[in-house]
Amino acid sequence: MDFKLLYKFFEGFATEEEETAIKQWLADSTENEKRFLEERRLFDAILLNTEVSVVEQNGVNTAFNISSRRSTYLFQFLKIAAIVTITLLGSWFYFTQINKPNRFIANQVISVPAGQRLNLTLSDGTNVWLNAKTRIEYPVSFNDKERLVILDGQAYFDVAKDKDAPFRVKTKDGIVEALGTKFDVLAYSDNLQFETVLMEGRVKVNVTEDPSQILILTPNNKALLRNGKLQAEFVDDFSAYQWKEGLISFKNEPFYQIMKSFEKVYDVKVVIENPKISNLIYTGKFRIIDGVDYALRVLQKDVKFVYNRDTERHIIYIK
Structure with a gap:
């Protein structure tokens, strides 16, 4: 089986004739079914140009090596800018049983x-x-x-x-x-x-x-x-809904709510030890890529506060 054809199918671009060929290949053996599922896992888990992706399935981390003959092709298709944990319950079950009346x-x-x-x-x-x-x-x-x-x-x-x-x-x-x-x-x-x-x-x-x-x-x-x-x-x-463009935008939002947004996008925990600033209202916009330190320094221009970072525990204390 040409693995490029499988990735074309995963992307939804396969023709009816190509889907029929894949279906016949799956029906030929259980080994083909296993290979199909493995390739689907790779397709879903790969991180652009990395050589190894890790999928967490049923609580167990499994590494899948990506051969050079397929990584280039995958790179052309995948535009995923995230480290994603995927639980794949088996897309091939649907494909192999597509003609059965009570398919799963x-x-x-x-x-x-x-x-x-x-x-x-x-x-x-x-x-x-x-x-x-x-x-x-x-x-x-x-x-x-x-x-x-x-x-x-x-x-x-x-x-x-x-x-x-x-x-x-x-x-x-x-x-x-x-x-x-x-x-x-x-x-x-x-x-x-x-x-x-x-x-x-x-x-x-x-x-x-x-x-x-x-x-x-x-x-x-x-x-x-x-x-x-x-x-x-x-x-x-x-x-405020420009997060998909890599922006944090807020209008008339309290400080504590902005910190909750920072926790999600910067993968940190923020502890506000100064209750006087929790409900102060802010309006602004940051590029996520500029980092949490830049965002906090900008906020410091309007309100005087200091912060300390516990880098080992990923906690920011605001005083």
Whole structure:
């Protein structure tokens, strides 16, 4: 089997004839099935030009060596700028059983660690950006009635249009439904904040614990949960949602909330020992690549505080 053809299939560019050839190759032996799964793991885990990727599966780290004959080809395809831990439950189960009436469609889970971001394309063509410390679960292939993903964290969705199969994002606090649109969902399970911002199209938002609470959003509006009540607000500035471009933007946000953002994007813990500055309001914008020290020094120009770093424990103390 030409491994370039497999990667073409993983990217969703294989023709019908090529998919048939891969299916026949898989049916020839269980060894081919194992090889297919191994190549899929490599495809999902490789970090651009690295020679070894590590996939964490069932709590065990497994290293996969990437031969030079395939790493160049993978480099051309993958645009992943994140260290991603992936639990792959077996995409080949779906492909090999595609003609069976009760086929099992495997789910894939991707977790993005602090300090990283990830861009991926789902099987229906939907483009997704995942922010730091975000977990998403989705089927290797969607069915023809519903496109459901489960999100813990923050993600931006550019949804492929399919009027017969609504696209749904399920979170701890709410469900967002769209047919074809662009929107941002903020729903970290360790945070009380749930928010959906609509850039294009139309979405429906309801509350997980109270499905009767429903909002239909139009562009430049957001839905947010306050004290258990779903509310709508107009959005006139989308700069706060530029995280996928590598920016931290905030407008009239308290200092402690900005520090929570720093914790995610810089993979540190921030301890505010000076309560007087916790609720001070800031407006600003930083490039993530400039680093946390630069961001803190800029903030120090408006408010006098000092900070110390425990580099071994990745903790910043603000006094």
